[in-house]
Amino acid sequence: MCASVDLSIIIVNWNVRDLLRACLNSILDQARLLSAHEWALLDAPYTLEILVVDSASSDDSVAMVEREFPNVRLWASTTNLGYAGGNNLGIRHSRGRYLLLLNPDTAIHRDALRAMLDYMDAHPDVGVLGPRLYYPDGTTQSSRRRFPTLGTALIESTFLEQWFPRHPAIRRYRLLDRPDDEMCQVDWVVGACLAVRAEVVKQVGLLDEAYFMYSEELDWQKRIRRAGWRVVYLPQAQVTHYEGKSSEQVTAFRELRFQKSKVLYFKKHHGWVSGELLRYWLLFHYVYKWSSEAIKWLVGHKRPLRQQRMAVYVHVLQSRLRV
Numbered sequence: 001m002c003a004s005v006d007l008s009i010i011i012v013n014w015n016v017r018d019l020l021r022a023c024l025n026s027i028l029d030q031a032r033l034l035s036a037h038e039w040a041l042l043d044a045p046y047t048l049e050i051l052v053v054d055s056a057s058s059d060d061s062v063a064m065v066e067r068e069f070p071n072v073r074l075w076a077s078t079t080n081l082g083y084a085g086g087n088n089l090g091i092r093h094s095r096g097r098y099l100l101l102l103n104p105d106t107a108i109h110r111d112a113l114r115a116m117l118d119y120m121d122a123h124p125d126v127g128v129l130g131p132r133l134y135y136p137d138g139t140t141q142s143s144r145r146r147f148p149t150l151g152t153a154l155i156e157s158t159f160l161e162q163w164f165p166r167h168p169a170i171r172r173y174r175l176l177d178r179p180d181d182e183m184c185q186v187d188w189v190v191g192a193c194l195a196v197r198a199e200v201v202k203q204v205g206l207l208d209e210a211y212f213m214y215s216e217e218l219d220w221q222k223r224i225r226r227a228g229w230r231v232v233y234l235p236q237a238q239v240t241h242y243e244g245k246s247s248e249q250v251t252a253f254r255e256l257r258f259q260k261s262k263v264l265y266f267k268k269h270h271g272w273v274s275g276e277l278l279r280y281w282l283l284f285h286y287v288y289k290w291s292s293e294a295i296k297w298l299v300g301h302k303r304p305l306r307q308q309r310m311a312v313y314v315h316v317l318q319s320r321l322r323v
Helices: 017-028 061-068 082-092 112-122 150-155 159-163 168-173 198-204 216-226 251-270 272-298 303-319
Strands: 005-013 031-035 038-041 047-055 073-077 096-102 106-108 126-134 184-186 193-197 230-241
Touching: 005 017, 005 082, 005 112, 017 047, 017 061, 017 106, 047 061, 047 082, 061 073, 073 082, 082 096, 096 112, 096 198, 112 126, 112 193, 112 230, 126 198, 126 216, 150 159, 150 168, 150 251, 150 272, 159 272, 193 198, 198 216, 216 230, 216 251, 251 272, 251 303, 272 303
Parallel strands: 005 047, 005 096, 047 073, 126 230
Antiparallel strands: 031 038, 038 047, 096 193, 106 230, 126 193, 184 230
């Protein structure tokens, strides 16, 4: 990375052409073109570049970017690189003092980029910063976290969370005990919109590509925190996130990757025993879910839906969630 702009915005895209177009427009509405691949923010003393890494999309995303955004730096991969691999490719080619890892299913609100850059310039000990995320209906999307414990992992996204959605462990993990509009230091922020100091990447390294998708930003920020950097949630910077529009296209793949990544994280940071305990618990969780769907199928309730879900759960069980 050779710094020559203030901010490198890196977007990894997979088959969300129209959302990618809207995302790029939300950025460029706040900037004016300076040169072939460089913009200046309007009413702010910052320059930026935009890098799009396309992971083998089949929806004409690449042609759309080439046609409508010729000043965006574009890499078109012939294989799906995943979140970590795609962002690492963008990072290697970036030139900014700061990096913004941005999902294509987002829209940047006015002045969000300026707010993030102003804050990080004023606080040189902050290595990572995350904005306040919103759902399309304007409600706040949970985006700040404490590091998960094994107890948290046993509850989160399992039938136990369905039974006890307001369990104290989940509320603590998602910082639901703090107001959404309160700026605060956190353990990590979700990767839909993640500002990182380039100096930090030089120190701790790139994202771990063992995580194809999910938990890679958690693992990264765990390493960043261990290196002594602060992670901050900045609600003054605001971004709308149309959550999961890429991964929802492949439900079985999403379930498998999400749970495998959890197991990998716990094996890496909490030891083999914790990882195996979590793996077996998650397998039991999918046996329970399959059984519940099978009962509903037998009584004739929405049989096509039940059959589809049962097939997803069988796929996960057959993998044994081995990492």
